Amino acid sequence: MDLKKVAIAAVTTAFVLSASVAMAKSVTDPRAPASAKGEANPVSVDAESVSFGEELYQDLGCGGCHGDAGTGDGAGAAGMDPAPRDFTDGSWQKARADGELKYTIFNGSDGTGMIPNEAMFDEPEDVWHVVNYLRSLGH
Ligand code: HEC
Numbered sequence: 001m002d003l004k005k006v007a008i009a010a011v012t013t014a015f016v017l018s019a020s021v022a023m024a025k026s027v028t029d030p031r032a033p034a035s036a037k038g039e040a041n042p043v044s045v046d047a048e049s050v051s052f053g054e055e056l057y058q059d060l061g062c063g064g065c066h067g068d069a070g071t072g073d074g075a076g077a078a079g080m081d082p083a084p085r086d087f088t089d090g091s092w093q094k095a096r097a098d099g100e101l102k103y104t105i106f107n108g109s110d111g112t113g114m115i116p117n118e119a120m121f122d123e124p125e126d127v128w129h130v131v132n133y134l135r136s137l138g139h
Pocket residue numbers: 027030031032057060061062063064065066076080082083084085096100101104105109112113114115117130134
């Protein structure tokens with residue numbers, strides 16, 4: 001490789017690196033449109049809702065990526081970028097409204113391994129039990 005090619009390669013590498021840094025979203029950056037924040041959770045949090053939510057979480061295969069305990073380290077998480085969310089992350093929990101969780105569960109997160117899951121729910125309203133379960137992991 002002559003010097004000119006080395007220089008071009010270096011500039012290209014620097015550009016690609018800075019572009020990927022600029023594009024990388026932090027875990028707390030919104031994934032859902034702002035309007036999703038306004039959708040209130042109609043299901044109150046109690047032990048029954050949380051345990052039904054956990055059952056759905058396991059049955060729907062969320063743990064395959066997010067891990068059985070929701071810590072983001074399921075078998076499917078290896079090499080995934082961005083990584084599946086760790087639901088025990090307190091700063092992430094604080095940054096989100098329940099309506100945003102529902103939105104992402106139903107619609108996925110564009111350009112990531114988080115695919116839309118709305119069709120998997122027999123009863124769409126059951127998503128709120130899953131939201132209540134995910135919230136229970138935050139404390
Ligand atoms: C194939 C792997 C995979 C499966 C299966 C999966 N997820 Fe995810 N999930 C991801 C990834 C990757 C992200 C991170 C996306 C991002 O950072 O934008 C994510 C992010 C999320 C988030 C966070 C969105 C936010 O606002 O930050 C929630 C909530 C979530 N998943 C819930 C679920 C639930 C509930 C299920 C099961 C119905 C599920 N996921 C199944 C890979 C998966």
